Every structure is written in C-alpha cells, then in structure tokens.
Amino acid sequence: xxxxxxxxxxxxxxxxxxxxxxxxxxxxxxxxxxxxxxxxxxxxxxxxxxxxxxxxxxxxxxxxxxxxxxxxxxxxxxxxxxxxxxxxxxxxxxxxxxxxxxxxxxxxxxxxxxxxxxxxxxxxxxxxxxxxxxxxxxxxxxxxxxxxxxxxxxxxxxxxxxxxxxxxxxxxxxxxxxxxxxxxxxxxxxxxxxxxxxxxxxxxxxxxxxxxxxxxxxxxxxxxxxxxxxxxxxxxxxxxxxxxxxxxxxxxxxxxxxxxxxxxxxxxxxxxxxxxxxxxxxxxxxxxxxxxxxxxxxxxxxxxxxxxxxxxxxxxxxxxxxxxxxxxxxxxxxxxxxxxxxxxxxxxxxxxxxxxxxxxxxxxxxxxxxxxxxxxxxxxxxxxxxxxxxxxxxxxxxxxxxxxxxxxxxxxxxxxxxxxxxxxxxxxxxxxxxxxxxxxxxxxxxxxxxxxxxxxxxxxxxxxxxxxxxxxxxxxxxxxxxxxxxxxxxxxxxxxxxxxxxxxxxxxxxxxxxxxxxxxxxxxxxxxxxxxxxxxxxxxxxxxxxxxxxxxxxxxxxxxxxxxxxxxxxxxxxxxxxxxxxxxxxxxxxxxxxxxxxxxxxxxxxxxxxxxxxxxxxxxxxxxxxxxxxxxxxxxxxxxxxxxxxxxxxxxxxxxxxxxxxxx
Amino acid sequence: xxxxxxxxxxxxxxxxxxxxxxxxxxxxxxxxxxxxxxxxxxxxxxxxxxxxxxxxxxxxxxxxxxxxxxxxxxxxxxxxxxxxxxxxxxxxxxxxxxxxxxxxxxxxxxxxxxxxxxxxxxxxxxxx
Numbered sequence: 001x002x003x004x005x006x007x008x009x010x011x012x013x014x015x016x017x018x019x020x021x022x023x024x025x026x027x028x029x030x031x032x033x034x035x036x037x038x039x040x041x042x043x044x045x046x047x048x049x050x051x052x053x054x055x056x057x058x059x060x061x062x063x064x065x066x067x068x069x070x071x072x073x074x075x076x077x078x079x080x081x082x083x084x085x086x087x088x089x090x091x092x093x094x095x096x097x098x099x100x101x102x103x104x105x106x107x108x109x110x111x112x113x114x115x116x117x118x119x120x121x122x123x124x125x126x127x128x129x130x131x132x133x134x135x136x137x138x139x140x141x142x143x144x145x146x147x148x149x150x151x152x153x154x155x156x157x158x159x160x161x162x163x164x165x166x167x168x169x170x171x172x173x174x175x176x177x178x179x180x181x182x183x184x185x186x187x188x189x190x191x192x193x194x195x196x197x198x199x200x201x202x203x204x205x206x207x208x209x210x211x212x213x214x215x216x217x218x219x220x221x222x223x224x225x226x227x228x229x230x231x232x233x234x235x236x237x238x239x240x241x242x243x244x245x246x247x248x249x250x251x252x253x254x255x256x257x258x259x260x261x262x263x264x265x266x267x268x269x270x271x272x273x274x275x276x277x278x279x280x281x282x283x284x285x286x287x288x289x290x291x292x293x294x295x296x297x298x299x300x301x302x303x304x305x306x307x308x309x310x311x312x313x314x315x316x317x318x319x320x321x322x323x324x325x326x327x328x329x330x331x332x333x334x335x336x337x338x339x340x341x342x343x344x345x346x347x348x349x350x351x352x353x354x355x356x357x358x359x360x361x362x363x364x365x366x367x368x369x370x371x372x373x374x375x376x377x378x379x380x381x382x383x384x385x386x387x388x389x390x391x392x393x394x395x396x397x398x399x400x401x402x403x404x405x406x407x408x409x410x411x412x413x414x415x416x417x418x419x420x421x422x423x424x425x426x427x428x429x430x431x432x433x434x435x436x437x438x439x440x441x442x443x444x445x446x447x448x449x450x451x452x453x454x455x456x457x458x459x460x461x462x463x464x465x466x467x468x469x470x471x472x473x474x475x476x477x478x479x480x481x482x483x484x485x486x487x488x489x490x491x492x493x494x495x496x497x498x499x500x501x502x503x504x505x506x507x508x509x510x511x512x513x514x515x516x517x518x519x520x521x522x523x524x525x526x527x528x529x530x531x532x533x534x535x536x537x538x539x540x541x542x543x544x545x546x547x548x549x550x551x552x553x554x555x556x557x558x559x560x561x562x563x564x565x566x567x568x569x570x571x572x573x574x575x576x577x578x579x580x581x582x583x584x585x586x587x588x589x590x591x592x593x594x595x596x597x598x599x600x601x602x603x604x605x606x607x608x609x610x611x612x613x614x615x616x617x618x619x620x621x622x623x624x625x626x627x628x629x630x631x632x633x634x635x636x637x638x639x640x641x642x643x644x645x646x647x648x649x650x651x652x653x654x655x656x657x658x659x660x661x662x663x664x
Numbered sequence: 665x666x667x668x669x670x671x672x673x674x675x676x677x678x679x680x681x682x683x684x685x686x687x688x689x690x691x692x693x694x695x696x697x698x699x700x701x702x703x704x705x706x707x708x709x710x711x712x713x714x715x716x717x718x719x720x721x722x723x724x725x726x727x728x729x730x731x732x733x734x735x736x737x738x739x740x741x742x743x744x745x746x747x748x749x750x751x752x753x754x755x756x757x758x759x760x761x762x763x764x765x766x767x768x769x770x771x772x773x774x775x776x777x778x779x780x781x782x783x784x785x786x787x788x789x790x791x792x
Contacts, residue, residue, distance in 0.1 A: 397742050
C-alpha cells in the first residue's frame with residue numbers, strides 16, 4: 001500500500017511570497033495515497049529534515065514528495081533525510097515550486113494553482129517510483145596528467161605528495177611547457193627557470209611519478225575510476241634509459257641549421273638535440289625530418305660518438321596501455337598566429353616580433369644570450385613599441401582574432417618593458433593600450449611602476465599600421481587622450497598576441513568525451529562552483545586549458561584539480577547513480593541507434609540466446625548498458641524506435657503519469 | 665527634410681552598430697585624412713552612439729573621408745566607421761535638396777552599361 005507524505009516549503013518568503021502554501025497543503029492532503037501533508041518554513045533546515053523523519057515513522061510513509069526549490073539545490077539533502085528515516089532514497093520526488101513557480105509568477109492564485117499542479121505531478125511520479133540501489137565499483141589508484149607544463153607539474157606533484165601514483169604525458173621531448181621559455185615572471189620578476197627547474201627536477205626524482213615525455217594520448221576508454229588509456233610513445237631514436245644527456249651527439253651532429261622550436265625558430269639546433277639545458281628528462285632526441293642517417297642512411301656520427309650506446313636508429317613509436325582512476329587535462333595555451341595581421345608587418349619585417357619571441361631574446365639562455373638586439377641587423381633597438389590586444393577582444397566575425405581578453409598580455413607587456421628599461425635605461429618605450437587590465441595581487445602596482453618609475457610611455461590608443469621601409473619601422477598610431485595621430489620611428493615592435501588553446505586540445509576533448517567551448521577551451525562542470533572539474537566524471541581541468549591564465553592562477557587551479565583527484569583516489573569504491581538506462585532485450589532489435597546517440601559510449605551489443613515459443617533457441621544481438629558509464633541523459637530512450645530503452649527513475653511510465661496529472 | 669537625424673536612422677542606413685565600439689582608436693590610428701577632420705573616426709563613432717549627430721552633419725570631415733576603408737578593414741570590433749561617415753554624408757547631401765537627378769529620370773538614364781548595383785542604389789536613394 002502506498003503511503004505518501006507531502007512536504008511544502010515556504011522558503012522564507014521565496015515561495016510564500018507568491019504561493020499560498022496552506023492551500024497547497026490542503027489540496028495535497030486530499031490526493032489519493034497522500035496520508036500526510038505539512039508546511040515548513042525551511043524544509044532544508046535541520047528541523048525540516050527532522051519533520052520528514054518523524055512523519056515517516058509516525059505515518060509509515062513509503063514515499064516523500066517535497067515541494068521546494070530546484071532538485072539541483074536540495075534533492076541530495078532530502079534523499080539523505082529519507083534514507084536516515086529508513087526509506088529508499090530514490091523514493092523521493094521534488095516539485096520545483098520556487099524557480100519554476102513562485103519566482104516567475106506574481107499572481108498568488110495563479111502561482112498557487114501551478115504549485116498544486118506541480119505537486120500532484122510529483123506525487124503521480126512518486127507512486128511509480130521503484131526502489132533503486134547504486135552499484136559500486138573499484139577505483140584504480142593512479143592518475144594521469146596530460147600536459148607537462150607548470151599546471152601539469154603542479155597537479156602531479158600534489159597528487160604524488162598525497163601518496164598516489166601519477167603519470168605525466170607530455171607531447172614535447174621535455175616537460176616545462178611555456179614557463180620554461182620565459183625569462184622573468186610578473187609581478188615579482190623571479191627568474192622563470194630558477195623557480196621552475198627545482199620543480200621539474202623534483203618531479204623527475206619522485207618515485208610516485210612517471211614522465212612519458214615525447215608521448216601523446218592515443219585513445220581513452222572506460223569511465224571514472226576505471227579509465228584505460230593508450231599512450232603513443234614517439235620514437236626518439238635514443239634509448240631513454242641509456243642516454244646520459246652529455247650532449248656530445250648534438251655537438252658532433254653535422255646538421256646544425258634546423259630551426260630551434262624552443263627558441264621559436266629564432267635560433268638553430270642540430271638534428272639530434274637536447275631541447276634546452278634544463279630539459280627533463282635530459283635525453284637527446286633525433287628529429288627524423290632533418291637527420292641524415294634516418295633520411296638517407298648516410299652518417300651515423302652520433303651513434304659512433306655516443307659512449308652510452310644510446311642511439312637506436314631503428315626505434316619505432318610504441319603504444320603502452322595504462323589504467324587510471326582520474327585524468328587531469330593540463331594542455332595549456334599558445335599564442336595565436338599573428339601573420340594575418342598584415343597592418344603590423346609581422347610577416348615582412350624581422351623587427352616586428354611577438355612577445356614570446358621577445359621573451360626568448362631577453363632570456364640569457366636564448367638565441368642572443370639575453371642581449372636585446374634587432375634580428376635584422378643585430379643592433380640594439382633604441383625605440384621599442386609594444387602593441388597590446390593583438391587578436392584579443394575582436395568581434396565574433398573577425399577570423400583573425402579571438403573574442404575574449406587574453407588576460408596575461410597587459411602584465412607581461414609591463415614586465416618586458418621593465419626588463420628592457422632595467423638593462424638599457426636609455427631605451428624609449430611606448431606601450432599602446434586600449435585598457436590596462438591588471439587585477440591581481442600587486443599587479444596594478446607593478447604596471448604603475450613601469451609607467452612611473454621606469455618612464456615607460458603608456459599611450460591610450462591603438463596602432464593602425466607598422467610600415468617597414470628599408471629596415472626603418474614607422475608606427476602610425478592614435479593618441480586618443482591628446483586627440484592626435486602619431487608617427488613614431490621604431491627600432492623594434494612587439495606584438496602582444498592573443499592566446500588560444502593548444503592545438504591538440506580539440507582532439508583530446510573528443511577522446512575524453514569532455515566538452516569544449518566555441519573557442520576550444522575545456523568547459524567546466526560549473527563555471528563558478530566546479531571550476532576544475534569537467535562535466536565528464538573523472539576528468540579534471542588544470543590550468544589554462546579552461547581559459548587564459550597567468551602562472552599564479554594556473555598553479556592555484558592545478559592544485560585545486562589535484563585536491564579533487566586526491567578526493568576521488570582516496571575512495572576504495574565509487575557508487576554510481578542508479579538512474580541509468582536499461583534495455584528491454586525482448587523489444588531490442590539490435591539496430592545500434594541508441595549506441596550511435598550515446599555521448600558516453602555506454603552502450604555495447606551482446607549476442608544473447610533467446611528461447612523461442614517453439615522451443616528453438618535463437619541468438620540475437622541486443623543492447624547492453626554499462627551502468628557505470630551511463631550518465632542517465634536519456635538520449636537513447638528517445639532514439640529507440642522500439643521503446644526498448646528506458647531510464648531507471650525516469651521511466652516512460654513515470655513521465656507520462658506526470659504529464660497525465662498536469663493535463664487532467 | 666526631417667529636422668532631427670536619430671542614431672537609429674544612421675544605424676539603419678549604414679548597417680553598422682556604433683555600440684560595438686570598444687574605443688581602442690585603431691580607426692583613427694589608421695585614417696589617412698585624420699588631420700583634416702574635426703571629428704576623427706573614433707570620435708565620429710562615439711558621437712553617433714551618443715546621438716550627437718547635429719555637429720557631424722555640419723562638419724567638413726564628412727567630405728574629407730577618402731572612403732579608403734582602412735578603418736573598416738582594421739576595426740577589431742567590426743564597427744565600420746567609414747560606413748557611418750558615409751551615412752551622415754548622404755543625409756547631409758539630401759538636406760541640401762540639390763539633387764540633379766529626379767527619381768522619375770532614373771529609368772531613361774538606365775542603359776546596358778550601367779552596373780545594376782548603381783541602379784538599385786540610386787533607386788533606394790530616391791525612393792526614400
């Protein structure tokens with residue numbers, strides 16, 4: 001026998017302001033199966049929850065309907081209250097009479113009528129609720145971090161410090177990411193390598209951490225707690241375990257003029273190379289596109305000079321398969337390609353450079369050993385013009401740029417201006433800006449220091465054109481405060497290029513079933529309250545993969561992602577939400593429609609024996625749902641032509657009962 | 665001619681929205697006629713957005729704009745200042761009521777050599 005209790009919340013004045021709650025209680029107490037109806041000022045308070053417990057015991061309730069706020073707010077609260085009263089927690093239904101009723105209606109009669117209708121619908125569904133029990137499954141106690149920049153390193157470090165195993169997959173030959181390329185960091189002007197290198201070295205010696213450098217994620221299957229990931233370990237042509245990183249091979253290599261990726265092509269490297277001095281792992285790698293031995297089979301010099309016998313020209317890409325409980329995405333950001341901005345002459349002039357290129361030039365380990373020189377003639381520039389917002393804050397129709405503010409440019413521009421002024425105080429520096437955005441601890445003070453102490457000329461306005469005539473740069477710009485157009489003869493022009501997600505992010509997102517936004521940044525599960533989780537369970541977001549971030553913010557988010565992962569890995573088992581899809585095998589025709597629409601790859605097909613009425617045995621292909629992977633979205637139930645797919649907790653029968661109740 | 669020209673009228677004629685402007689000044693930085701205009705492009709856009717169109721109708725700058733479209737090309741926000749200037753210029757011209765061609769003469773002037781765009785543009789102009 002069904003015995004239902006209805007609890008109507010006033011939510012202070014939130015609901016009571018528009019809904020006559022006493023009328024709702026009165027109307028609901030007359031409904032079939034309802035044996036108890038009451039009102040409470042705040043149902044989510046401890047007294048409200050006690051009311052549920054008391055009524056459940058006294059009236060021997062079999063189901064509970066709460067008329068309150070959205071189930072997203074307090075469904076879990078009321079399920080817990082029902083469970084502690086001895087009921088199955090899935091015998092609880094919420095009628096949303098706040099967001100969908102009292103907040104959107106002014107007229108009390110109308111709102112009260114709607115609240116009663118919604119409450120009746122909830123009771124109709126409740127009458128058809130089945131008892132559901134979550135499944136539990138084990139958790140693989142190892143995490144995967146994709147990307148070995150400062151975000152990935154921080155996440156891995158924090159997880160390993162909690163005692164769990166972590167693997168880092170980095171597509172480049174060394175970890176370190178963008179931060180390893182920088183000279184100094186704002187707003188304290190710490191040397192980037194000096195603060196990063198101890199971390200990269202520590203992590204390489206950490207026995208809980210394995211680093212798969214020069215590797216990429218090939219495929220991901222499974223679900224939260226139980227991911228299986230195939231990792232492609234690209235051929236280095238150097239045995240990682242034997243190479244000592246002495247660098248003799250690079251020294252002797254006859255091919256020396258390959259553009260050095262780490263210096264953004266401003267310097268050169270040999271065909272066999274160690275990416276940079278502090279590379280981790282410090283192991284050589286052969287670039288197969290420029291190595292004479294791999295191209296023509298003629299050379300082999302590196303193999304002859306290598307004392308450790310580490311060179312192996314026959315090496316092939318290897319695929320390793322690993323199991324993980326959680327995955328952190330830390331793929332970071334890249335500057336955009338500025339060549340489409342013809343007006344800035346980046347393509348035509350060697351003396352128009354991007355900010356990241358300037359970073360390499362200012363870096364003591366960079367192509368000019370830290371001397372600020374023009375790339376065209378090697379002469380020190382006396383007048384330097386910085387152009388901000390190159391490709392940032394553009395309209396959606398602009399194919400060259402991005403709609404968002406890249407967030408880090410104002411600060412790194414101020415930093416680079418200060419660094420130049422520190423080294424060469426006689427340099428004239430102009431910064432053309434639209435706004436200076438410096439919201440961060442000690443950020444605005446830092447930018448003001450550039451303007452006030454170092455005499456960097458900040459000019460409100462944009463540059464319209466940079467002309468390169470016989471090696472002389474002319475910058476045509478507007479000074480909006482002075483209301484004049486300016487022509488500046490510049491020796492060097494630096495473009496603060498917008499940033500965009502790493503090129504690999506999109507493909508990775510589809511492998512992980514994680515969603516990305518229109519700009520290619522990973523979506524958060526909730527932009528405010530769950531910023532380091534993706535909507536896909538078990539996939540976490542570390543650093544700038546979810547949007548432009550500077551180093552302090554990246555590190556904070558990386559640690560936050562680690563905390564979430566540690567929370568997951570600390571559990572021995574996970575419980576799955578039982579509101580999942582299930583197939584009626586007798587109705588299923590094995591057509592694959594459901595599997596095609598399933599966004600989580602939760603549906604597979606199995607061959608199953610069926611006894612036919614004539615006692616013969618027939619083998620049929622039927623859908624089978626992996627309840628641990630299914631998120632209960634219901635797409636399959638809609639797609640199924642035969643009505644074979646149904647959802648526990650949201651069955652067709654229940655939803656039609658709700659509709660009937662509202663329409664009758 | 666109507667007395668007051670509204671911001672909305674300019675938006676409708678030019679097909680561009682001055683509210684999209686983020687006041688970066690790249691239009692004025694690009695303009696080759698900057699020094700000859702009382703109201704350089706960025707200010708022109710701002711004044712239209714404010715509905716302050718009277719002074720623009722009177723200014724000489726609307727005839728100094730070369731329609732080179734450097735501002736249109738480079739504007740990161742897609743505001744298209746030259747089109748706004750053109751709209752103000754067209755209104756100023758209509759106010760003078762010195763049109764040499766009458767609407768009724770359009771058909772006899774049309775011949776096979778006339779681009780169809782010119783024909784439809786003229787038609788649009790004189791049927792308002």
